[in-house]
Amino acid sequence: MPLHVLHLTTSFPSNPGNISGPFIHRLALAEIRQGLACTMLTPAGTRPSTWPQNYIVRRFRYAPWSCQRLAQQPGGIPAALAGQSWLYGLLPPFLAGMALSLIRLAGQHDIIHAHWSICGALAVLTQPIHQKPVITTLRGSDVNHAKKSRIFYLLHKKAMQKSIFIAGVSQAITTDLRRQHPGMSDKIRFIPNGVDNAFYALPAGRDHSVLSPFKLLFIGSLIPLKGLDVLLKALAGVNSLPPWTLTVVGDGPEGDHLKSLAIELGINTNIRFLGGVSPDGIPQLMNDHHLLILPSYREGRPNVVLEAMAAALPVLATDIEGTREMIQHGQTGWLVPPGDVDALSGALDDLIGGKRNLAAAGLAGRQWMQEQGLTWENTAKLYSQMYAEALKSV
Numbered sequence: 001m002p003l004h005v006l007h008l009t010t011s012f013p014s015n016p017g018n019i020s021g022p023f024i025h026r027l028a029l030a031e032i033r034q035g036l037a038c039t040m041l042t043p044a045g046t047r048p049s050t051w052p053q054n055y056i057v058r059r060f061r062y063a064p065w066s067c068q069r070l071a072q073q074p075g076g077i078p079a080a081l082a083g084q085s086w087l088y089g090l091l092p093p094f095l096a097g098m099a100l101s102l103i104r105l106a107g108q109h110d111i112i113h114a115h116w117s118i119c120g121a122l123a124v125l126t127q128p129i130h131q132k133p134v135i136t137t138l139r140g141s142d143v144n145h146a147k148k149s150r151i152f153y154l155l156h157k158k159a160m161q162k163s164i165f166i167a168g169v170s171q172a173i174t175t176d177l178r179r180q181h182p183g184m185s186d187k188i189r190f191i192p193n194g195v196d197n198a199f200y201a202l203p204a205g206r207d208h209s210v211l212s213p214f215k216l217l218f219i220g221s222l223i224p225l226k227g228l229d230v231l232l233k234a235l236a237g238v239n240s241l242p243p244w245t246l247t248v249v250g251d252g253p254e255g256d257h258l259k260s261l262a263i264e265l266g267i268n269t270n271i272r273f274l275g276g277v278s279p280d281g282i283p284q285l286m287n288d289h290h291l292l293i294l295p296s297y298r299e300g301r302p303n304v305v306l307e308a309m310a311a312a313l314p315v316l317a318t319d320i321e322g323t324r325e326m327i328q329h330g331q332t333g334w335l336v337p338p339g340d341v342d343a344l345s346g347a348l349d350d351l352i353g354g355k356r357n358l359a360a361a362g363l364a365g366r367q368w369m370q371e372q373g374l375t376w377e378n379t380a381k382l383y384s385q386m387y388a389e390a391l392k393s394v
Contacts, residue, residue: 002037003387006109006132008102008119010071012042012057014049017278019250020072023193023303024115028055030194030380036387039109041101043071043094058105062097063090070094074221074252077118078141083253099126106130111387117142117152120159127162133390136163137191140300140322143176160184164390167191167383170301172321191383193303194376195369198283199310204366205359213243213270214352217289217313219282219304220296222252227295227318227338229254229261234295234344236265240353246271247289249282286311290358291351297338299323306374309333309365314358316347332365 007028011021028038032055044059046068051057062068070090073080080087098119103126106112112134114120120136127134136159145152160166160181166188168174174190181188216235220226228248235246248258248271255273262268277285286292292308292315299322306326308315315333317323327333334356336343350356 002035003111003384003391004037004039004109005031005387006102006105006112007038007040007115008098008112008123009040009042009115010119011076011115012040012072013051013279014045014047014072015051016280017276018072019276019279020074020076021115022279025052026194026196026376027379027383030376031383033377034380034384036380036384039105041098041105043098044068045072058101060097060101062094074250075223075225076141078145079221079223079253095122098122102126103129106132111135111390113137113383113387114159114163115139117145117156117159120163121155124158124162133394134163135165135167135386135390136160137167137169138173138177139169140173140298143173144298163187164393165189165386167386169193170322171325173300189382189386191379191386192372192374193301193306194379195303195306195310195374196283196376198280199286199307200366200370200375202283202287202311204312204363213245214240214291215289216244216246216348217249217285217292218246218294219249219277219285219292220294220302222248222250222254222258224254225297227297228258230339230341230344231293231295232258232261232265232267232271233341234348235270236267237341237345238348238352240349242352242354244270244352246293247285248273249275249277249285251276282307283311286313289313291316294318294323295338295344296320296322301326306369310369310374312362312366314361314365316344316351326368328364328368331361332368333361 009024013020013022031038039056041058044061070080070087071077099122112123112132114123114136123134168190174188177188178185262271292313294317301322305315318338319335329335336347
């Protein structure tokens with residue numbers, strides 16, 4: 001009999017083109033390929049969804065269909081609450097719906113894998129009823145929210161205390177957790193996200209000698225945290241002669257503001273706002289561009305950077321914990337201080353103007369990814385080992 005894993009998550013795609021938590025879907029597919037049986041428990045969105053068909057997905061209801069906007073939106077629950085305060089009223093039925101569904105489903109599974117602190121807290125708080133071991137994966141936003149909110153800190157602490165293992169997706173997260181909770185160091189593990197093989201299959205050493213126009217790419221939610229307004233202001237100050245274009249992939253509450261800002265800065269004709277793009281379409285987009293830019297103020301361990309590096313696409317990102325452990329400045333990419341328009345504009349001038357070796361950085365990034373073994377298959381193996389160890393300890 002295969003090991004049955006119940007994944008509990010607040011973020012999960014509702015269709016093949018949806019970009020809400022696609023990495024959890026990829027993990028489940030990799031676990032299934034290794035012989036595990038997976039079920040996903042996640043909140044429903046604003047319309048019914050039966051996708052995907054290759055494993056079981058249970059979407060719990062917590063409000064009328066049109067009101068179910070608390071999760072599955074760009075930026076997740078924090079962005080939804082920040083944008084529409086009335087959504088706070090949905091938190092009690094949301095948590096109750098998740099808890100009841102979890103209790104009903106848990107008996108059919110061997111272990112519960114919770115993603116993010118809130119899910120981990122709910123899983124351990126209901127554990128006296130469902131009696132299943134819990135592991136929790138933290139992705140960065142959990143640790144940051146725990147520092148700002150007393151209520152979230154208590155939930156985060158409960159998940160930390162009662163989960164058998166805590167997985168952090170970055171070295172920075174695990175280091176921070178061990179510093180905050182020294183008595184729990186033994187159960188805190190680093191398990192990085194993987195990357196689809198489609199990115200590694202893209203041609204390496206692409207010809208960057210013809211850079212007209214120089215094609216820049218941004219992929220992410222259109223929320224303040226991503227710093228896209230800083231990028232637009234930096235591009236408005238670029239002095240390099242070669243023409244450039246920027247492709248913006250993603251949706252979010254900042255979309256209209258960013259489009260207006262581009263017009264105000266006089267650069268709107270250089271920019272394409274594509275909206276959401278299916279995860280399956282991202283490899284080709286990366287293949288068609290010269291540079292990925294991620295100007296975020298804060299990240300966990302952004303998968304888009306891992307994907308770009310696997311695709312041999314050079315990266316210009318902000319010098320923050322989530323990217324610093326992946327990008328070696330001047331070798332596998334370039335780093336600039338977050339929020340610094342002048343520094344970002346200067347770096348763009350150098351890159352667009354041909355003063356940096358893009359092909360060499362792209363190749364070095366792919367080599368680092370391969371040395372680290374960052375594939376979904378390897379991530380699934382690490383989790384499978386953790387599941388087995390957790391079951392032996394109960």
